[in-house]
Amino acid sequence: MQLEFYKYQGTGNDFVMIDNRSNFFPKENTKLIAQLCDRRFGIGGDGLILLENDLDTDFKMVYYNSDGNQxxxxxxGGRCLVAFAKKLQVIENKTTFIATDGLHHGTIDENEIVALQMIDVPAVQVEEDYVFLNTGSPHHVQLVSDLENYDVKNIGASIRYGDLYGQAGSNVNFVEQINGNTFSLRTYERGVEDETLSCGTGATAVAIAMNVLGKTPATAIDLNVEGGKLAISFDVNEGVFTNVFLKGPAQFVFQGTIEI
Known part of the structure; x- marks a missing residue:
């Protein structure tokens, strides 16, 4: 069977995109999904995303990590899916879609900049050496020095697989402050089990965590990730974060077919 696919990237976070509105894709075949995401034997990507029909919104997002698991x-990935939906003419410049963590709103401009509304964050867990919060995915946030030379993969893996988060694990973000409202971060992603060039839910988590820790009073925060730049904005009232938006580029890379 010939599978038509599209490749997208958002600040270096790359995804295999498939139009599954006809429900043809074998969604339970984790081995196939992992193979498609493999950078040597497949297409290559940090994850695979299906765009599907939804009765109440423009489309549904179904996301798989590169290990093949949903x-x-x-x-x-959500930002890239907005760009993909526009390419398929499912939407024009704004959208509402459903994902595993609920409803999302998004916009895309003529420069392929996508702003995606993330879920509200009602609680942030502040510990002595780190912050933990859920921005649609679980995130450990930790301030470090000399981020450029930090051993993200090994230290990130030790936290992800350590006793702190149990079998489910957590994504792990290491952060360094650049100025009043700008931070650099590097992220170890569970499911990929490696550092990625960018992580949108991680950038969102870092921005909120830095505000909670008092590192910045800003509610519009710039993030330098390994693959480019992201911007996070939010409203905060009595520790509850709402109107959370993740903004950055989402770009089509190529499309093709592969035998499955």
């Missing part, structure tokens, strides 16, 4: 929300 996963929690992916912010950059």
């Amino acid at each position: 996963s929690s929300m992916c912010g950059n």
Whole structure:
């Protein structure tokens, strides 16, 4: 069977996109999904995303990590899916869609900049050395020095697989402050089990965590990720974060067919 696919990337976070509105894709075949995401034997990607029909919104997002397992929300993947939906002429410049963590709103402009509304964050867990919160996916946020030379993969894996988060694990973000409202971060992603060039839910988590810790009073925060730049904005009232938006580029890379 010939599978038509599209490849998208958002600040270096890359995804295999499939139009599954006809429900043809074998969704339970984790081995196939992992193979399609494999960078040596497949197409290559941090994850695979299906665009499906939904009765109440423009479309449904179904996200798989590169290990082949369905996963929690992916912010950059959601932004790329908005761009994909526009390419398929499912939407024009704004959309509402459903994902595993609920309803999302998004817009895309003529420069392929996508702003995606993330879920509200009602609670942030502040510990002595780290912050934990859920922005659609679970995130550990930790301030470090000399981020450029930090051993993200090994230290991230030790936290992800450690006793702190149990069998489910967590994504792990390491952060360094650049100025009053700008931070750099590097992220170890569970499911990918490696550092990725960008993580949208991670960037969102970092921005909120830095506000909670008092590192910045800003509610519009710039994030430098390995694959580019993202911007996070939000409203905060008595520790509850609403109107959370993740904004950045989402770009079509190529399309093709592959035998499955």
